[in-house]
Amino acid sequence: xxxxxxxxxxxxxFGTTFLFFSLFAPRxxxxxxxENLMSxxxxxxxxxxxxxxxxxxRGIDLSIGAIVxxxxxxxxxxxxxFHVPGYLVLPAALAAATLAGTxxxxxxxxxxxxxxxxxxATLAVYRGLVYSISGRQLVRGLSTTPITDRWITxxxxxxxxxxxxxxxxxxxxxxxxxxxxxxxxxxAVFQSVLITTRFGRDIYAVGGNLEAARLxxxxxxxxxxxxxxxxxxxxxxxxxxxxxxxxxxxEALGTGMELTAIAAAVIGGVSLSGGVGSVFxxxxxxxxxxxxxxxxxxxxVSQFVQQILTGAILLGAIGYDRLLxxxxxxxxxxxxxxxA
Amino acid sequence: xxxxxRLLGGLAIAxxxxxxxxxxxxxxxxxxxxxxxxxxxxxxxxxKKYAAAHPEIELVTGQGQAATDIEGQIALIExxxxxxxxxxxxxxxxxxxxxxxxxxxAAGIKVVLVDNSIPNWKGATALVSTNNLNGGKxxxxxxxxxxxxxxxxxxxxxVPGVPALDDRVTGMMxxxxxxxxxxxGKGATNCTLELGxxxxxxxxxxxxDLKAIYSACGPxxxxxxxxxxxxxxxxxxxxxVGFDACxxxxxxxxxxxxxxxxxxxxxxxxxxxxDTVAKAIRGEAVNVNVDTGAGLVTLKNVKDFE
Numbered sequence: 001x002x003x004x005x006x007x008x009x010x011x012x013x014f015g016t017t018f019l020f021f022s023l024f025a026p027r028x029x030x031x032x033x034x035e036n037l038m039s040x041x042x043x044x045x046x047x048x049x050x051x052x053x054x055x056x057x058r059g060i061d062l063s064i065g066a067i068v069x070x071x072x073x074x075x076x077x078x079x080x081x082f083h084v085p086g087y088l089v090l091p092a093a094l095a096a097a098t099l100a101g102t103x104x105x106x107x108x109x110x111x112x113x114x115x116x117x118x119x120x121a122t123l124a125v126y127r128g129l130v131y132s133i134s135g136r137q138l139v140r141g142l143s144t145t146p147i148t149d150r151w152i153t154x155x156x157x158x159x160x161x162x163x164x165x166x167x168x169x170x171x172x173x174x175x176x177x178x179x180x181x182x183x184x185x186x187x188a189v190f191q192s193v194l195i196t197t198r199f200g201r202d203i204y205a206v207g208g209n210l211e212a213a214r215l216x217x218x219x220x221x222x223x224x225x226x227x228x229x230x231x232x233x234x235x236x237x238x239x240x241x242x243x244x245x246x247x248x249x250x251e252a253l254g255t256g257m258e259l260t261a262i263a264a265a266v267i268g269g270v271s272l273s274g275g276v277g278s279v280f281x282x283x284x285x286x287x288x289x290x291x292x293x294x295x296x297x298x299x300x301v302s303q304f305v306q307q308i309l310t311g312a313i314l315l316g317a318i319g320y321d322r323l324l325x326x327x328x329x330x331x332x333x334x335x336x337x338x339x340a
Numbered sequence: 341x342x343x344x345x346r347l348l349g350g351l352a353i354a355x356x357x358x359x360x361x362x363x364x365x366x367x368x369x370x371x372x373x374x375x376x377x378x379x380x381x382x383x384x385x386x387x388k389k390y391a392a393a394h395p396e397i398e399l400v401t402g403q404g405q406a407a408t409d410i411e412g413q414i415a416l417i418e419x420x421x422x423x424x425x426x427x428x429x430x431x432x433x434x435x436x437x438x439x440x441x442x443x444x445x446a447a448g449i450k451v452v453l454v455d456n457s458i459p460n461w462k463g464a465t466a467l468v469s470t471n472n473l474n475g476g477k478x479x480x481x482x483x484x485x486x487x488x489x490x491x492x493x494x495x496x497x498x499v500p501g502v503p504a505l506d507d508r509v510t511g512m513m514x515x516x517x518x519x520x521x522x523x524x525g526k527g528a529t530n531c532t533l534e535l536g537x538x539x540x541x542x543x544x545x546x547x548x549d550l551k552a553i554y555s556a557c558g559p560x561x562x563x564x565x566x567x568x569x570x571x572x573x574x575x576x577x578x579x580x581v582g583f584d585a586c587x588x589x590x591x592x593x594x595x596x597x598x599x600x601x602x603x604x605x606x607x608x609x610x611x612x613x614x615d616t617v618a619k620a621i622r623g624e625a626v627n628v629n630v631d632t633g634a635g636l637v638t639l640k641n642v643k644d645f646e
Binding site for chain 1 (some may be wrong): 376380400401402403404405406408410411412415416418419421422423424434435436437439460461501
């Protein structure tokens, strides 16, 4: 698979950036900053992992920011209005998010809509739904009532691994947030799904060439719907992490996050032309964005410049992706010409 | 022995005197503002000026991207903790940043809220803000001088549920005192031009005989001006009063389209915000509620607010 050189380049870029900020940004290489990086960007990595599936299918999901808000508001309403215990709230919020993702997939498959258009529409629908079910609007005073259910708030837990393995005697070791391990678990599961299962192979086949995949007997519809469902599910997980972090939810939760997640996925080497990429890359991509944003903030660079740099890096990643695609096409053309 | 001690003491004093102030450990103070609009830029400028006049203070600043950028503000708070600030002044973008501020307080950082309060949050050292209720009263008292009992008025709310903005409406009603006006329309604008236009249009369509419009924030005002002219109503037929004297209001007041606005003093907030943080760090007693004042802007004094 042609993933390797891209991933290597990405890791190299990540390492260089990390080293650069460690040397030049004050307090970048501190335990506290690493905690900020892990707790502030694990949910973004999870969103990027989810977003990889639609993009691998040559699609896109613009609605994940709204799905985050939807899952968050479901958790908010169930907990604070209906006093549902947390162990039921968590699966309910995830179910809502997965359902929203499934609906995206169904619209794309059965109405044959462009993923861009379909998810742009559902972005509006889901966000509107959030406002209409918002307990913050419906019940006075709820907007300032924090969620205290341990099942939810315990998602924001930090582990002192440094003391556990005895490293803390030598250096100040960061405490690891639970969200980081959730991210690692999702990464392991979905990466092995992509590599070892038939569903994973189907994803690459459908994304590489939809028509060929159909002719090869792959159930392209089911594959597509499943990919969008996974994307929704990941948005649900990210939402629960955010809700635990904020101890509440807001109507605007997740606004604009779809674009950052797409950026992370593309930077992580998932080709916008489909069929190429992993979920490992997007996770690195998310943390790369995190390293850059945190580093620039510590250097005192204004947020406008930060946005420009993020955009420039995205442009670079897309340009590199195009280059690889063009090269691949040329190679195929040469191969076919030689055979003819 | 005694001589040695005395010499040592003298030496210590000499060293202390010889060391310039900035060589001593500077106190790092953070300022986090909501998002890029002139209001917060003015606040930041004033804070920087204050820091420049107080060499013992090292100011670090940060700003979010939008009114909904909660994650961005939390990241800034965490970054400030990492940078080792001793205190911070912050304009909280939403009450949901409270858990992040709790972390700061737990790290021994003095937190002073500026401009907006966080209801029910106990961690703040002080609140430095315009008393919005008083600001609203100023608007109400002005309206009382130009309206008659029974006049129909419309209200462009800010973001319902945000106490600072709700207070501006409550204060205005209080300022009207015993004058009984008829509030015929009321709608949330989220302090945006777009919603300001449509809410004003809706009210004007239903009540063409409206006498006044009050807006709880600045951005909806140009929208209301447009809605009034679109409805074919003459400028001077409707009294338009805003809050903030920002975002096109100064121009509207000068052109006569808007009659008055309640100005806040962001520069005062920046200055007093950092001052309060510095005092708290030094362990001095601080006022829990620092009022930065408000003033009425009309055509007469608009020059002073440009």
